[in-house]
Amino acid sequence: MKKTVLLYLLSILSLNFFLNRPLSAQHIYVSEKGFYELKENFDHLNGPDYNLLNGRQYDLLNSGKSHPFFNTDRYRPGSLLLNGETYDSITINYDIFDQQLTLQYPGNSGQDLKVVLNREMIDHFQIDGLTFRLMSFPETGSSFFQVLSSGDMSCFLLWKKTLSSSTLSGNTSYKYSKQSREVYLQREDRLYVVRSRSSFTSIYDEAYRKEIKEFLRREKIRFRNASDEKLGELMNFCIELINSG
Numbered sequence: 001m002k003k004t005v006l007l008y009l010l011s012i013l014s015l016n017f018f019l020n021r022p023l024s025a026q027h028i029y030v031s032e033k034g035f036y037e038l039k040e041n042f043d044h045l046n047g048p049d050y051n052l053l054n055g056r057q058y059d060l061l062n063s064g065k066s067h068p069f070f071n072t073d074r075y076r077p078g079s080l081l082l083n084g085e086t087y088d089s090i091t092i093n094y095d096i097f098d099q100q101l102t103l104q105y106p107g108n109s110g111q112d113l114k115v116v117l118n119r120e121m122i123d124h125f126q127i128d129g130l131t132f133r134l135m136s137f138p139e140t141g142s143s144f145f146q147v148l149s150s151g152d153m154s155c156f157l158l159w160k161k162t163l164s165s166s167t168l169s170g171n172t173s174y175k176y177s178k179q180s181r182e183v184y185l186q187r188e189d190r191l192y193v194v195r196s197r198s199s200f201t202s203i204y205d206e207a208y209r210k211e212i213k214e215f216l217r218r219e220k221i222r223f224r225n226a227s228d229e230k231l232g233e234l235m236n237f238c239i240e241l242i243n244s245g
Contacts, residue, residue, distance in 0.1 A: 056115065078092040091105070097162075153185065153186070159179055208241055219234070221234055
C-alpha cells in the first residue's frame with residue numbers, strides 16, 4: 001500500500017509547479033481539483049496508470065480562433081506507444097507549435113481535462129490515420145516527425161506553426177499561423193531537407209538523377225504541396241530504381 005501511494009505521489013510531483021501557478025488573463029488552467037477528477041475517472045475506467053498520468057496539465061494560450069494543433073483543435077481518437085506500453089482508443093491532440101501530445105479525459109464535473117504526456121517517454125503515436133515518431137537530429141533537435149516511409153531511405157514530414165503577438169492599449173493578443181511542413185529524407189545515416197526537385201535529385205548518385213527527374217515531371221510533384229500519397233510513390237520509385245541497379 002505504501003509503495004502504491006509513493007508511486008502516485010512521485011507521478012504528480014512534476015505537476016506541483018503548474019498546479020499552484022496564479023491565473024493569467026492570457027492562459028486557461030485546469031484546477032488542482034480538476035486534475036484529481038481526471039485521475040479518479042481514469043482509475044474508474046481503466047485502473048491506475050502512472051504512465052499516462054506522469055505529465056502536467058495542458059495550458060492553452062488564449063489566441064482567439066487560431067490554435068497550435070495539427071489539422072484541428074478538436075480532440076479525436078488515437079493510439080500511442082508510451083514507455084513500452086501500447087494505448088489504443090485514447091483521445092488526443094498534437095500541439096505542433098510546442099511539439100507536445102495532449103491527452104483528454106472527461107472529469108466527474110463534466111469538464112474535459114487535458115494532460116501533456118511526457119514526450120521523452122513516447123516512441124510514436126497515431127492520429128488521423130498518420131504515424132508520428134519522436135526523433136532527434138542535430139539539424140532539427142527533438143521533434144515528432146510524420147513517417148511516410150522507413151528503411152534504407154526514409155521520408156519524414158516535420159509540421160510547424162509560428163506564434164505572433166500584438167499589443168493595443170496595453171492588451172496583448174496572440175495568433176498562431178497556418179500549419180506548414182518541411183520534407184526530410186534520411187539516407188545512409190544522413191538527414192537532408194528537401195525544398196525543391198533539384199535538392200531532392202542531388203541526394204542521389206548521378207546515374208539515377210535523370211530517371212528521378214523524369215518521374216518528378218511526369219507525376220507533377222512539387223515538394224511545397226505534394227500529397228503524402230505522391231511522396232510515398234516517389235520514395236517507392238527511388239527505392240525500386242536503386243535496387244534494380
